[in-house]
Amino acid sequence: MPEPLLLETIAETKAWARAESRAGRSIGFVPTMGALHAGHRSLIERARQENDRVIVSIFVNPTQFGPNEDFRKYPRTLVADLKVCEQAGADAVFSPESKEMYLDDARTWVDVGGLTDTLCGLSRPGHFRGVCTVVAKLFNIVRPDRAYFGRKDAQQLRVIEAMNRDLNFGIEIVPCDIVRESDGLAMSSRNRYLTPEQRRQALCLSHALNRCRASIQAGHRDALKLIAEMTESIRQQPDAEIDYIQIVDADTLKDVERVEGTVLVALAVKIGTTRLIDNLRITVDPG
């Protein structure tokens, strides 16, 4: 594969994207914060299959981090990231500086109500406002035909779907399945924060979800009981501190009492100081 074109300014990225669109070529877009792993790679490869051109953005977006979160220490691995983009077949990488994306007096925000006052939105106030704002900016810069988001950030995916529809961006939002390590841990740029012992304990997330799936498949429907079962199993890890475990409607993200239709079993757990998330999307036939 040839090296992807590295774009550092909004102007050159717009120029590249508009030229491709005007030439009648479809654009697939994969927005990321870098520190790319096999999950990101699967998004880029999917975009590669479905579009004439693929552009990846790499931008650690300051506005989606809270004051006590890991913005400063978030891994920046641009050289390795460019290699992943190249191997996965990206044509271009947009990697702007923070000051290119946010002018000093920037003051416009995009908010999606209703979907953001639950799950990660509760423990990360302002997070989705930052996500929606930067994604709206990126959508306007790139104007892709399709944009690819992983299901690991299930709430983010749902929020972006709502924003895309409500603001008439007209982009096809393509959800992509969670990619896992061979032992089940969901891929995450934050996994590299874990010590070997924490890495072992971090399996409690996917294990709890697997148990929950088995319980649902065995006919259990009571959300509180399923949550209690997951809570108990995670609490057995000494360094695990549960942020939330919820079972919500996959569309509205409202808590459900019983598992019916398509639900999202979602959890956030701190292992030491590292906050990890994972989820299970499952559809239950009525009756």
Next chain:
Amino acid sequence: MPEPLLLETIAETKAWARAESRAGRSIGFVPTMGALHAGHRSLIERARQENDRVIVSIFVNPTQFGPNEDFRKYPRTLVADLKVCEQAGADAVFSPESKEMYLDDARTWVDVGGLTDTLCGLSRPGHFRGVCTVVAKLFNIVRPDRAYFGRKDAQQLRVIEAMNRDLNFGIEIVPCDIVRESDGLAMSSRNRYLTPEQRRQALCLSHALNRCRASIQAGHRDALKLIAEMTESIRQQPDAEIDYIQIVDADTLKDVERVEGTVLVALAVKIGTTRLIDNLRITVDPG
């Protein structure tokens, strides 16, 4: 002039606009709430001069009206409006139903902070959120090269400029001068609410601004004194009730103590139950 193409759905408007863009033709866009007057006409004519294609939107946007405002009684005059669009040279008119623009579970909002907590933003909470949201939607639907806004809604213009820049729409926002009746009253769709007696009293807005301009040109710089002078002159009208009279920096919209650089002298006055706005943009050389 041929009749403009009447577009009622988002899908057909997008299809029209994308086809024009793909063919390499520039698009000028004039967003309106209908009840078109000579001010709107001047926007359309300007767009006609500067673009290959001109599209006007006519949509009385419910989300920018407060609960006690005039959404229900706002004039709807589509047949006459289409005639104005035709005479001014518009190629297309996008006139959607409310349910086409806002789905029942719409929940995404665009907010511009800082510029909206003053002037009309204070007496019309939520107004600019509604304006920004609908304009962001319209920008995404039409994707114009240029969009035309009147200086009569000076705060709206400034807020849209900020949104356009911050969210990277990349549209050229073209400000257009206020168009006035021969006696000085600024054109407004709401002027038709006025009784003949109120119409006479409504001149107090432009008269006050003219006096203010004369005072500034005579060397007066003290904002509070200039405001007091305008307040006194408007209070002489029995049906006039002042909402605000402010002198603000034209860029930040912050109140100034002294007239320096480019300022906006802006006022909102109720004449009976009709709220009217007007403003004067004036630049003073330093020294």
